[in-house]
Amino acid sequence: MKAIGIILAGGNNNRMKELTAKRAVPALPVAGSFRSIDFALSSMSNSHIQTVAVLTQYNARSLNEHLSSSKWWNFGRKQGGLFLFTPTVTADNSDWYRGTADAMYQNIDFLKRRHEPYVIISSGDCVYKLDFNRVLDFHIEKKSDITVVCKDMMYNDDVSRFGVVRMDDESRITEFDEKPIEASSNTISTGIYVIRRRQLIELLEAAAEENRFDFVNDILVRYKNVKKIYGYKINSYWNNIADIDAYFKTNMDFLRPDIRSYFFREEPTICSKVDDLPPAKFNPGSDISNSLVSSGCIINGSVEDSVLFKQVFVGKNTTVKNCVLLNDVYIGDNVHLENCIVESRGTINPNTCYCGEDGVMIVKEKNVRYVI
Template sequence: MADPFPNDPEGRTVALVLAGGRGSRLAPLTDARSKPATPLAGQYRLIDVVLSNLVHSGLEDVWIVEQYRPFTLNQHLAGGRPWDLDGTRHGLRLLPPAQGRTEEGFAEGNGHALAQQVPLLREFGADTVVVLSADHLYQLDLRPVLEGHRASGAELTMVTTVTDEDPSRFGVVQVDDDGAVTGYDYKPEDPEGSLVATEIFVFDVDVLEDVVQELVAREEGRPEDDEETDDDGDPVASSLGDYGETIIPAFVERGSVREHRLEGYWRDIGTLDAFHRAHREILDGTGLRLDSPGWPLLTNPRPAPPARIEQTARISGSLVGAGTHVAGEVEDSVLGPGVVVEEGARVRNSILFGDVTVPSGALLDTVIADVGAVIPEGETVGSTESAEDIVVLVPDVTDPDADDETTGQGVHHD
């Protein structure tokens, strides 16, 4: 087939963001949007974190693999312009499911989604691909990661960190004194240590292609030189499932995997509890820095006037976004655009995404309110004694791919 990409020697490294998962652990916030489009810290979206890290690291070719409810995400991405990724030869590229070849279509797991892009990476001329997820909070300059990867000659470099959470939720990594990865266990029942993979992987594209073909042939029970292929000669890779169960262990078995240790803050926010906790950490200064000098969190901002704070308002330990109107009490909370807290209303330990009115007499405690959620007048929602339970208020959505059209109300307890 004809080469659809420019023959550009600068396009040797591609950042591939896997943003197509359903995000069921973050439901109901992801029932009507893709997880990367979920609001964060008042004015951002989850996808902003990975995109900001990439552009600050000087990576110009950023591909977004999409599948589940991409419409709201695409509205926010705006062709990459907010991150200066709207170039002609380089920049942001959206990779939705497609028909026409067997390796395309809907992915059955992120390992399959990664394998689907290998032919495109080859056509583009990439020799290195950085694979990242879109549901983690961190700040990382990827330039030293890439430099170390090339200098070491590794087939795969994985970014690791020591977690303060249950390591059995992640891929647990063992390394030697020289930084070589000697073991990898995906979500083990009895984890060996607390060093985990952050789901930031730097692959050699040639080796990735070989490993995918070997795994597919092994799954099909056929010799590697007799593997089933589609009309274009590409292997069928739907059997790969999650890359933590297939592709990463196969690389570790080959014996040429190294780690790059992330020493700073890192948080997986794939669950409601982790999502709420991450916001508490942002508020108390121990979490993701939104004002890091030289490393700002970039976004596609919603046009809104300055926040209006009335004389009756009492606000402490909170983030108050543009377009908010506060006349009541707000404590240890995050208010997104268009939130109204009326006089006599109280909000504690809560996250209000946007376009929410807290009526006089209402009390919200440990609540996540989605865009357009309806707050009962004069009622207490959430716990006033314990922060263990998170109440999620979501609207009934008439347009399943829009954040701003609602007809009713739903409640979810975590």
């Protein structure tokens, strides 16, 4: 494909509370065996994009470990590959990434050294599948300066946390409001953009000269009446992990048969780093209904309408209902969990109860299994 990919994976999201205390949002586990960034990486790999740069910054250790080998997404090749860029102290600059545009500007040499004519930019905190070839064909057909991938949300959805756009009959974007107090449309930007590489370099250099650091506000919104910016609408599944409720809902969506079939069975599939773990074990007395149970789990109790990530242990006479249990969680006997997200490597002591009555409850217990 005649494009390179850039995945923006460095931001801090305070709305994720305890879940981002030790990891970046793109490293958050999704659907039992995946990370949030896997969906952007897989879409680029499946679209035959050979060169992808991931820009990391906040709490990047877990994300960097996940991306330590490019072979899982088929980027391990002589031409191209997977590149990780973190803020670097140089003779000319010692700043952290001050925004999405600044993150790309600090790595502008990477863009200048490439030969591909186009760049596809995506965030690392969205769950979706997308054929970028179709977006690029649309971009070329419209002779667009920038193409924004958009989606029509339901009218009862809160779109104030997204960029809201309005388009004319030719799909050209006429209005772009970033996180408006009152939205004038239900069409949002998904945070995926297509732009010519040389033009991106020019826009980034112009923004840097004026100390403007954000790609959306300082480029898209600023140039919406100057550049030809078009919107490419998708109608397939897309969700942004923007807060606790969105993260919980995204995982719960994978309990729906149509969503599981779309991501796990329909080609192209989603790729991720593979752990060599035994299959889940269901001991006598266990009762599982409408749940996603990952490899390495051992179940002795009741699990209903829940997503269990790798190596979760559920004790005897324990009930887990409408919960998301992250990796390596140990739940003792006679425990009741409902409407909860349990942080990874947590230990839930026997004879305890956690129930989220006014929304999703985050349970973060100290892991006492490895205390010396």
